[in-house]
Amino acid sequence: MILAIVPVLLVTLLIGARGVAAMRSTSDFLVASRRISPTVNAAAVSGEYLSAASFLGIAGLVVKDGVGSLWYAVGFTAGYIAMLALVAAPMRRTGALTVPDFAEARLGSSALRKLSACVVLVIGCLYLVPQFTAAGQVLGVVSGSPYWVGVVVAGAAVSVTLALGGMRAATYVQAFQFVLKLVLFIVPAIWLVLQVGPDTRRAALEPVEFDRFATATPVQFRLDTEFSVAEPTPVSVGGGPEQVLAPGRYAAEAGSTWRFAAGTAVPQVGGGHPGGPDWARPLLDPGDSGFPVLATWSVLVATVLGTMGLPHILIRFHTSADGRGARRTAAITVGLLGVFYLFPAVYGVLGAVLLPELYLSGGTDTVVVELPSQVDQGLAGTMFTALLTAGAFAAFLATSLGLLLAVSGAISHDLVPGTLRRLRFTPLAAASVVVLLALPAARLDVGVLVTSAFAVAASTFCPLLVLGIWWRRLTEAGAITGMVVGLVSSAGVIGIDLFLGAPPGIAALLLGQPALWSVPLAFATMVAVSLRGRPPAWAAAAMLRLHLDEGQAGVRR
Known part of the structure; x- marks a missing residue:
């Protein structure tokens, strides 16, 4: 994927280099001499x-x-x-x-x-x-x-x-x-x-609340996240053995991966789940x-x-x-x-x-x-x-x-x-x-x-x-x-x-x-x-x- 970014960076720098010849005053630098169509x-x-x-x-x-x-x-x-x-x-x-x-x-x-x-x-x-x-x-x-x-x-x-x-x-x-x-x-x-x-198009137009994991789902937390579970929830943290979370509040560290079992309830973070009322x-x-x-x-x-x-x-x-x-x-x-x-x-x-x-x-x-x-x-x-x-x-x-x-x-x-x-x-x-x-x-x-x-x-x-x-x-x-x-x-x-x-x-x-x-x-x-x-x-x-x-x-x- 890095190859997709390289052309954008190169074109950006090449266009910048072409502007050097036209740079003679503060007006050139700040407002391009007011000549843009x-x-x-x-x-x-x-x-x-x-x-x-x-x-x-x-x-x-x-x-x-x-x-x-x-x-x-x-x-x-x-x-x-x-x-x-x-x-x-x-x-x-x-x-x-x-x-x-x-x-x-x-x-x-x-x-x-x-x-x-x-x-x-x-x-x-x-x-x-x-x-x-x-x-x-x-x-x-x-x-x-x-x-x-x-x-x-x-x-x-x-x-x-x-x-x-x-x-x-x-x-x-x-x-x-x-x-x-x-x-x-x-x-x-x-x-x-x-x-x-x-x-999928029908589901997008008539969303159903994401309240349970349809399949075993790994979730890699990008941020430190606090969430709550309302029922016993089987989960594996960082590839370790499966454990069952009791109802209550939990904290996941940024960068950690939690694997939730199929059919378990989705933890609550903030407001309602995607697709809900x-x-x-x-x-x-x-x-x-x-x-x-x-x-x-x-x-x-x-x-x-x-x-x-x-x-x-x-x-x-x-x-x-x-x-x-x-x-x-x-x-x-x-x-x-x-x-x-x-x-x-x-x-x-x-x-x-x-x-x-x-x-x-x-x-x-x-x-x-x-x-x-x-x-x-x-x-x-x-x-x-x-x-x-x-x-x-x-x-x-x-x-x-x-x-x-x-x-x-x-x-x-x-x-x-x-x-x-x-x-x-x-x-x-x-x-x-x-x-x-x-x-x-x-x-x-x-x-x-x-x-x-x-x-x-x-x-x-x-x-x-x-x-x-x-x-x-x-x-x-x-x-x-x-x-x-x-x-x-x-x-x-x-x-x-x-x-x-x-x-x-x-x-x-x-x-x-x-x-x-x-x-x-x-x-x-x-x-x-x-x-x-x-x-x-x-x-x-x-x-x-x-x-x-x-x-x-x-x-x-």
Whole structure:
């Protein structure tokens, strides 16, 4: 399977090398001199947006949490409709190179620029760590290599590509990888549907709860897992003699293999089993809070509004020639993403039928790459596993390129402005730090961290951009206070939930999915503080520049 990844890595590095000749200025590095066409730009936006959470995570969440997880796909796509309507063209008209650039241009505040750069670093780390983590997990599953190998390979590939070619290289790599991911995701999905046969297809559409093992089933636990059994359960641990577990709670160590006898009851982990009534409910409740409607709304708020605040997506619109090009880019992106997001459901519902034990082992993030060999253990299964592995690695690389570029810009353009040489060195240093963070993060849920990044973006940059673009009265004090409140109320409580845990019930929802209340709080804070002050004298002129087409703005000047 490693041979499937090598061509993706080589093409990534070759395209990066071709960008060296065009690298002459900071504008070349960060926004490719604003010469990217809307079609190529939309493919690149789609390529970097379809991360590990999209290629692997949504299908894995369907297996683990149920069909309600498909709301993530709805939110991810709908975010670009909001981006198209509210942000894309005005952001491009500012002439900024980064989101912190926009903040200073709109309100004339160097303090706000530095705060925005720090928020970019927080979002970038929350989003980059799961990309590298998923790379390590997938490479380990398909090749048997240690977890750290995939993490280091992903970090080296994206950092060297950016150091060589900057945004121009990233754009063409991401556009190529979007086409690759689309083909390598859709073709295996169609093959799986045709290959499994009518009985499995019927079972996928009318799922039966996975409450007993149909055959003797080995479960290799990827994470430290606690589960409970309700009846005497025969099991063999690590190839040892069979023993019978009495009813109660047990803990399985990461890496251990437990073999459950045929006909025994499936242990309970968290919520209901795959295929059960809760699993089939078209609502989300990932923390088993008991409030699925509120949990679904919170995820939608985070994904839709968070998309508008993702720094690696926003910087992409600055590569357009003008505001009209940025708007066309967003419109084409909606269509491209809509096609891709039709297919995670195929992998999810088939995985719930064919590999439901992944729910127990903590390995649901790998269901996409494990399905082909489960359906066909011959050459076809091996080939499609290789293709999906290549597509998954393309997803890690494309998203990591955009994120690492945004982080590098925040460090060497906004926090500590320097030369082009320093800017090209920054991706290498930043990637090294993220690799060090990802190495001990193997047991963290990829989907949880990515959703956290969306929640932080929705609670910080979304209010800043929407109010900065559409409300003349926004002040420096209001923007800074609102962003601090949004950052603390989202990243802070998510950190508490991850490291300290949360009590069950509504508290688990409010801490684990804070966007439902942190976003309104950030908006309200910005408005309330701004109303007590006075906007900059140039606010009216700044608003005209944001909303007039470039030709009209030139006539007025």
